[in-house]
Amino acid sequence: MNNKAQQLDVTPLVEATYYQAVTAAIRSEAIRLLGEGKVAAVVGYRAGRRNNSALPAIVTSIDQVDQLIFSPACVNNLALYLTKAKNEVKGKGKLALVAKGCDLRAVAGLLGENQLKRDDVHLIGIACAGVYGAEADRGLPLCEATIARKCRECTVHEPQRTDAVTGILPKLKELPHLESEELARLEAMTPKERWDYWQAHFARCIRCLACRQVCPFCYCEQCLCDKNRPQAVESSPRPAGNSAWHIVRAMHLAGRCSACAECERGCPMDIPLNLLNRKMAKELKELYAYEAGLEPQEKGPLTSYKEDDDQSFIK
Amino acid sequence: MSRIGVFVCHCGENISRTVDVEQVAQAAGALSGVAHACDYKYMCSDPGQNLLKKAVADHNLEGIVVAACSPRMHEKTFRKAAASAGVNPFLVEMANIREHCSWVHEDKAEATAKASDIVTMLVERVKKDKALAPITVPVTKRALVIGGGIAGIQAALDIADCGHQVVLVEREPSIGGHMAQLSETFPTLDCSQCIMTPKMVDVANHPNITLHTYSEIEQVDGYIGNFRITVRKKARSVDMGKCTGCGVCMAKCPQKKIPNNFDRNLGTRPAIYVPFPQAVPNTPVIDRENCTWFKTGKCGVCQKVCGPGAVDYTQEDELIVEPVGAIVVATGFELYSIAEKPKGSPIKGYGEFGHGNLPDVIDGMTFERLASASGPTGGKIQRPSDGKEPKQIVFVQCVGSRAREKGISYCSKICCMYTAKHTMLYKHKVHDGQAYVFFMDARTPGKGYDEFWRRAVEEEEAVYIRGMVSRLYQKNDKIVVMGSDISVGVQVEIEADLVVLATAVQARSGADSLAQKLGISYDGYNFYSEAHAKLRPVECATAGVYLAGACQGPKDIPDSVSQASAAAAKVMTLFARDELEREPIVAKVVDRYCVGCLACKKVCPYGAVEEKEIRDRQGTLLKVVAFVNPGVCGGCGTCQATCPSKSVELDGYTDEQIMAMIEAL
Numbered sequence: 001m002n003n004k005a006q007q008l009d010v011t012p013l014v015e016a017t018y019y020q021a022v023t024a025a026i027r028s029e030a031i032r033l034l035g036e037g038k039v040a041a042v043v044g045y046r047a048g049r050r051n052n053s054a055l056p057a058i059v060t061s062i063d064q065v066d067q068l069i070f071s072p073a074c075v076n077n078l079a080l081y082l083t084k085a086k087n088e089v090k091g092k093g094k095l096a097l098v099a100k101g102c103d104l105r106a107v108a109g110l111l112g113e114n115q116l117k118r119d120d121v122h123l124i125g126i127a128c129a130g131v132y133g134a135e136a137d138r139g140l141p142l143c144e145a146t147i148a149r150k151c152r153e154c155t156v157h158e159p160q161r162t163d164a165v166t167g168i169l170p171k172l173k174e175l176p177h178l179e180s181e182e183l184a185r186l187e188a189m190t191p192k193e194r195w196d197y198w199q200a201h202f203a204r205c206i207r208c209l210a211c212r213q214v215c216p217f218c219y220c221e222q223c224l225c226d227k228n229r230p231q232a233v234e235s236s237p238r239p240a241g242n243s244a245w246h247i248v249r250a251m252h253l254a255g256r257c258s259a260c261a262e263c264e265r266g267c268p269m270d271i272p273l274n275l276l277n278r279k280m281a282k283e284l285k286e287l288y289a290y291e292a293g294l295e296p297q298e299k300g301p302l303t304s305y306k307e308d309d310d311q312s313f314i315k
Numbered sequence: 316m317s318r319i320g321v322f323v324c325h326c327g328e329n330i331s332r333t334v335d336v337e338q339v340a341q342a343a344g345a346l347s348g349v350a351h352a353c354d355y356k357y358m359c360s361d362p363g364q365n366l367l368k369k370a371v372a373d374h375n376l377e378g379i380v381v382a383a384c385s386p387r388m389h390e391k392t393f394r395k396a397a398a399s400a401g402v403n404p405f406l407v408e409m410a411n412i413r414e415h416c417s418w419v420h421e422d423k424a425e426a427t428a429k430a431s432d433i434v435t436m437l438v439e440r441v442k443k444d445k446a447l448a449p450i451t452v453p454v455t456k457r458a459l460v461i462g463g464g465i466a467g468i469q470a471a472l473d474i475a476d477c478g479h480q481v482v483l484v485e486r487e488p489s490i491g492g493h494m495a496q497l498s499e500t501f502p503t504l505d506c507s508q509c510i511m512t513p514k515m516v517d518v519a520n521h522p523n524i525t526l527h528t529y530s531e532i533e534q535v536d537g538y539i540g541n542f543r544i545t546v547r548k549k550a551r552s553v554d555m556g557k558c559t560g561c562g563v564c565m566a567k568c569p570q571k572k573i574p575n576n577f578d579r580n581l582g583t584r585p586a587i588y589v590p591f592p593q594a595v596p597n598t599p600v601i602d603r604e605n606c607t608w609f610k611t612g613k614c615g616v617c618q619k620v621c622g623p624g625a626v627d628y629t630q631e632d633e634l635i636v637e638p639v640g641a642i643v644v645a646t647g648f649e650l651y652s653i654a655e656k657p658k659g660s661p662i663k664g665y666g667e668f669g670h671g672n673l674p675d676v677i678d679g680m681t682f683e684r685l686a687s688a689s690g691p692t693g694g695k696i697q698r699p700s701d702g703k704e705p706k707q708i709v710f711v712q713c714v715g716s717r718a719r720e721k722g723i724s725y726c727s728k729i730c731c732m733y734t735a736k737h738t739m740l741y742k743h744k745v746h747d748g749q750a751y752v753f754f755m756d757a758r759t760p761g762k763g764y765d766e767f768w769r770r771a772v773e774e775e776e777a778v779y780i781r782g783m784v785s786r787l788y789q790k791n792d793k794i795v796v797m798g799s800d801i802s803v804g805v806q807v808e809i810e811a812d813l814v815v816l817a818t819a820v821q822a823r824s825g826a827d828s829l830a831q832k833l834g835i836s837y838d839g840y841n842f843y844s845e846a847h848a849k850l851r852p853v854e855c856a857t858a859g860v861y862l863a864g865a866c867q868g869p870k871d872i873p874d875s876v877s878q879a880s881a882a883a884a885k886v887m888t889l890f891a892r893d894e895l896e897r898e899p900i901v902a903k904v905v906d907r908y909c910v911g912c913l914a915c916k917k918v919c920p921y922g923a924v925e926e927k928e929i930r931d932r933q934g935t936l937l938k939v940v941a942f943v944n945p946g947v948c949g950g951c952g953t954c955q956a957t958c959p960s961k962s963v964e965l966d967g968y969t970d971e972q973i974m975a976m977i978e979a980l
Binding site: 219224303 | 828831907908909910911912913914917918938939957959960961962970971974975
């Protein structure tokens with residue numbers, strides 16, 4: 001499941017100077033924005049206590065700007081801070097957001113779902129080579145051995161539709177697509193084998209709901225799964241309710257998920273949730289030639305009807 | 316709710332044949348909350364309804380479950396009965412143990428158990444029903460008629476004569492439809508044009524009719540009483556306001572070799588044309604596909620010769636929105652062709668008849684144009700290949716129709732009569748000619764119809780041969796017809812000069828996509844479905860949409876006209892009221908939980924969802940939520956199913972009710 005460091009290439013994918021340049025650019029943009037009073041806060045990353053780690057940071061004054069950094073440890077999808085789930089941040093006023101490609105896809109989704117107005121956010125886009133995987137050896141630079149699985153097949157390294165862009169990427173090395181390979185393996189299974197595969201994973205779920213809390217699209221004020229009159233999904237961590245929860249999650253994200261894979265990173269039980277997300281995205285692409293979050297859309301294929309929509313599934 | 320009455324219907328034997336209704340009633344009586352349960356032979360009859368009313372009074376019932384047929388059939392009946400007994404009509408639920416149970420099962424024990432389950436579920440549902448009051452909405456007293464053939468024209472004139480505005484939309488450049496193409500009509504042999512064209516002129520001159528020709532329905536929004544129709548007026552390239560219909564453009568157009576579709580491609584027409592001289596409106600249209608100006612950018616003759624300057628090459632398609640309260644669909648039919656069908660099509664062509672490649676094998680409508688005084692031959696019967704007058708003519712009935720192996724099993728209804736007519740028209744024009752007809756049966760029910768057919772056989776000397784034709788092929792300048800005469804059991808071979816095929820009546824191509832726009836249902840052949848074959852034959856299951864003519868199934872002129880007037884009468888019934896009572900089964904948003912993603916707004920087919928701002932007392936905006944306009948909501952529940960946080964509830968179908976029903980199983 002995870003990257004096997006000992007077998008993989010440890011040559012850095014990008015030079016350390018690239019990260020210094022991006023960090024400097026974020027700081028100068030933050031100083032300008034805060035100084036001119038354009039935004040109330042800058043949502044970015046700061047260094048964590050442990051070696052080569054990073055945390056989300058909400059910077060409201062120029063003297064805090066030095067905290068802001070960018071490194072391969074900046075894994076979080078900060079678009080989360082633009083949702084109603086984080087109203088305490090959103091309530092501060094106009095925000096500037098440090099955003100990687102996948103984060104920007106989430107922003108586009110939130111714009112399309114009426115959760116955000118474009119004028120309410122200043123987007124500092126980052127040309128991103130990728131981030132560390134969950135079990136990466138933080139002593140190593142960003143390399144084939146440490147890069148997250150999702151980043152191996154990223155299609156949005158260069159940020160789009162932003163107010164500012166930081167960083168210039170070199171030509172990136174093409175890496176094997178581990179997730180797609182795993183997905184192909186699952187697709188080749190019989191339905192029974194596949195069901196057993198997922199049942200085994202879901203059976204381990206402890207229903208901590210970290211996958212929900214970390215997802216920028218799970219912004220409902222009351223989650224369907226918390227409703228108890230009537231109760232749609234059993235709330236205690238037992239197999240039936242676990243499967244129901246993960247199916248609801250996958251279906252609710254179909255056609256919306258920005259593929260940031262934060263759910264999978266956040267999962268303490270190592271359930272490969274991004275495989276579900278990726279499968280949904282693949283179906284959407286094959287059936288409707290649609291990829292979520294590339295442009296803010298008023299209607300996606302699942303909320304609109306066209307006469308030439310594929311109907312082959314109706315039997 | 317603890318005082319529920321359950322009323323189990325036998326429906327004659329429809330239910331009781333496969334369901335032990337007494338046992339169902341007995342089991343229902345034992346359910347918690349059920350105060351009274353009984354069964355009766357015909358619950359919808361007067362005594363049945365009285366039984367219900369009496370039980371309400373005797374047992375002080377608060378909720379009612381009628382275990383009988385589909386709610387589509389009798390829900391209204393029982394709601395009315397309940398209301399007259401003092402129970403809110405929305406506390407009545409139908410347990411469908413007929414369509415969903417007795418009709419589809421054979422084993423009595425299993426069917427009875429299933430019927431009991433259905434009743435149990437509905438008892439749980441009625442417990443959580445709320446008393447509702449009907450919603451009233453205004454009615455737009457303006458009708459849309461789609462299709463300008465005889466059915467559409469009749470419906471439009473009837474509604475307009477009643478004083479209501481009518482919008483008539485026709486796909487072709489002129490109204491008239493198929494009837495305008497016919498020579499004479501059965502069973503009286505009166506000239507089709509003579510009885511048709513005055514009606515067309517009436518439409519054009521009627522102050523209450525707005526005519527959109529060369530137009531199609533782009534989009535349909537709204538619901539009964541309040542539809543919004545988007546009509547695409549295709550670019551005519553001629554300004555209708557300026558054109559006087561003088562016809563100089565058509566005379567001067569250098570491109571004259573375009574096959575004339577109206578004459579079944581027998582004659583030719585120019586690129587700027589009216590389909591036929593009596594067209595309404597008498598304004599030409601440029602066929603852009605064949606016009607030299609549009610193909611090469613050179614020519615422009617019509618624009619130069621047009622006195623009033625009506626020709627406009629820059630015209631573009633125009634979208635017009637028409638608010639209407641009712642829709643009459645009268646889109647008619649098209650004829651089956653024996654040509655080879657695309658691979659995989661369920662309908663097959665006739666390779667044994669040459670797939671339409673023999674010029675002297677024509678269909679009935681082509682024969683109409685040959686026999687018509689206004690046709691390409693001026694009414695002379697001349698065969699297409701060499702213009703010779705055919706001395707031996709063979710008519711073949713049931714080509715495509717009643718031929719399951721070719722993909723169509725239905726009878727096209729009109730062919731027996733028009734073939735008889737064709738033999739007469741032929742005999743009247745070619746006195747020394749001989750007509751043969753291959754037929755399976757002569758189906759001639761209708762006033763004066765059988766007499767008409769007998770006349771063809773007995774007085775006009777048409778030779779009717781009972782049997783099928785197996786093959787047609789060209790031999791020198793003759794078409795050899797190989798068939799059988801099953802009445803004497805011999806093979807028959809006729810060398811004919813001309814063969815006329817009575818090809819099947821089919822639904823219009825594109826009938827399915829129009830149905831999807833209108834939200835009406837259609838059968839496997841794409842004919843539109845009526846709400847009830849016997850009792851609601853002109854209404855669609857979709858409220859406010861009515862059917863007229865052959866779009867519903869093969870029909871002759873008298874049937875189409877009667878049905879058009881019937882549809883008009885239904886429209887006028889609707890327009891007789893200023894306000895329409897609508898079912899209060901509408902969606903409601905729970906503001907507390909709605910997060911304003913507006914997924915419901917995106918999927919709502921009625922456009923009923925709006926944005927609502929929630930502010931505190933100081934006027935600070937707290938959040939934006941969805942709001943369902945109850946006057947517009949159609950109660951389909953799509954929003955309820957879509958809402959990710961389940962913050963939308965549909966009265967009568969709440970999640971709580973559905974869960975209670977499932978748990979009752």
